[in-house]
Amino acid sequence: MSRNRGVVYLGPGKVEVQDIEDPKFAAPDGRRIEHAVILKVVSTNICGSDQHMVRGRTTAEAGLVLGHEITGEVIEKGSDVEMLEVGDIVSVPFNVACGRCRCCKGQDTGVCLTVNPARAGGAYGYVDMGGWIGGQARYVMVPYADFNLLKFPDRDRAMEKIRDLTMLSDILPTGFHGAVRAGAGVGSIVYVAGAGPVGLAAAASARILGAAVVMIGDFNKERLAHAAKVGFEAVDLSKSDRLGDLVAEVTGSDEVDCAIDAVGFEARRHGGGEQPAIVLNQMMEITRAA
Numbered sequence: 001m002s003r004n005r006g007v008v009y010l011g012p013g014k015v016e017v018q019d020i021e022d023p024k025f026a027a028p029d030g031r032r033i034e035h036a037v038i039l040k041v042v043s044t045n046i047c048g049s050d051q052h053m054v055r056g057r058t059t060a061e062a063g064l065v066l067g068h069e070i071t072g073e074v075i076e077k078g079s080d081v082e083m084l085e086v087g088d089i090v091s092v093p094f095n096v097a098c099g100r101c102r103c104c105k106g107q108d109t110g111v112c113l114t115v116n117p118a119r120a121g122g123a124y125g126y127v128d129m130g131g132w133i134g135g136q137a138r139y140v141m142v143p144y145a146d147f148n149l150l151k152f153p154d155r156d157r158a159m160e161k162i163r164d165l166t167m168l169s170d171i172l173p174t175g176f177h178g179a180v181r182a183g184a185g186v187g188s189i190v191y192v193a194g195a196g197p198v199g200l201a202a203a204a205s206a207r208i209l210g211a212a213v214v215m216i217g218d219f220n221k222e223r224l225a226h227a228a229k230v231g232f233e234a235v236d237l238s239k240s241d242r243l244g245d246l247v248a249e250v251t252g253s254d255e256v257d258c259a260i261d262a263v264g265f266e267a268r269r270h271g272g273g274e275q276p277a278i279v280l281n282q283m284m285e286i287t288r289a290a
C-alpha cells in the first residue's frame with residue numbers, strides 16, 4: 001500500500017488531499033533514473049501560479065498532483081547521486097533542470113531543453129511542464145538531484161528557520177529575479193505591482209539591491225498594511241486610476257526608475273473587473289524611458 005498523500009486538482013475550484021502513488025526512481029515517461037532522490041516533504045507553499053490552475057484558468061487536467069515549492073529531507077537516493085546524503089535538508093528550485101543542456105549551462109535553468117518533450121522548461125506539479133509529480137505531498141521525487149538541490153549546511157539551524165527557508169524554492173528568487181531584471185540598484189525608485197508574496201519578495205530584493213524608495217501597489221488593504229509594516233511605501237490603488245498621481249504622492253514625481261509586475265494575467269483594474277494588460281500599461285506610463 002502507498003504511504004503517500006498529496007493535493008490533487010479535480011477541476012475548477014476543486015482540490016482534495018488524496019492517497020497518491022509513492023514516488024519512484026523514474027522519469028515521467030517511465031524510464032528508470034538513478035540521478036534522483038526521494039524526499040520526505042518538510043514544508044511547501046501554495047504559489048500564485050497554482051491559483052491560476054485551481055481557478056480553471058489553464059488547461060490543467062483532473063488528477064494533477066500540485067506543488068512546486070518544495071523543501072524536504074532526503075530519505076532515499078539513486079546510485080548516481082554523489083553530493084547528497086540521506087538525512088540532508090534541501091530546498092528544491094521549482095524548475096526541473098538537467099544541468100547539462102545548452103540552456104542550463106547558460107544558467108537559464110527555467111528553460112531546460114531536456115526535461116519536457118513538449119517545450120523548453122519543466123516544473124513539478126504544473127500543467128504543460130513535463131509531467132513531474134508535484135510536492136504538496138508527503139513524498140516527492142527530484143531528478144538530477146546533485147544539480148537541482150540546494151542543501152542546507154546545518155540541519156538543526158535549517159529546521160529552526162524552515163518557514164523562511166521555504167521561500168527559497170520559488171517566491172524569493174522570482175522576486176529577486178524581477179528586481180535584478182528591472183535594474184533595481186543603489187538609489188533606485190522602484191514600483192512593485194502586487195503585494196502578494198512575490199511582490200513582497202521583489203520589494204525586499206529591491207531593498208537589498210540598494211533602492212532608495214520601494215513602493216508596492218495593490219487593492220488589498222490587509223496586504224498593503226503588511227507591506228507598510230515591513231517598511232515599504234504602500235500604494236492603495238483603490239484611491240485613483242491614475243497610478244502616476246499616487247506615485248507622485250510618495251516621491252513628488254510621477255516617474256519611477258523601474259517597475260516590477262508581481263501580479264500576472266489575473267490583474268484587476270480600478271473600480272473592479274479583470275484587465276490582464278493593466279499592470280503592464282501602467283508600468284509603461286510611470287517608468288522612465290530606457
Ligand SMILES: NC(=O)c1ccc[n+]([C@@H]2O[C@H](COP(=O)([O-])OP(=O)(O)OC[C@H]3O[C@@H](n4cnc5c(N)ncnc54)[C@H](O)[C@@H]3O)[C@@H](O)[C@H]2O)c1
Pocket residue numbers: 047048049050051052170171174193194195196197198199217218219220223237262263264265266267268269278279
Ligand atoms: N517564477 C515565476 O514565473 C513565478 C513564480 C511565482 C509566481 N509567479 C506569478 O506571479 C504572480 C504573483 O504571485 P503571488 O503568489 O504573489 O500571487 P497573489 O495572487 O498572492 O498576489 C497577486 C496580488 O496582485 C494584486 N493585484 C491584482 N490586480 C492588481 C493591479 N492591477 N495592480 C497591483 N496589484 C494587483 C492582488 O490583489 C494580489 O494581492 C502570479 O501571477 C504568479 O503566477 C510567477
Ligand SMILES: [Zn+2]
Pocket residue numbers: 047048049050068094170
Ligand atoms: Zn510558483
Ligand SMILES: [Zn+2]
Pocket residue numbers: 097098099100101102103104105111112113114115
Ligand atoms: Zn537542461
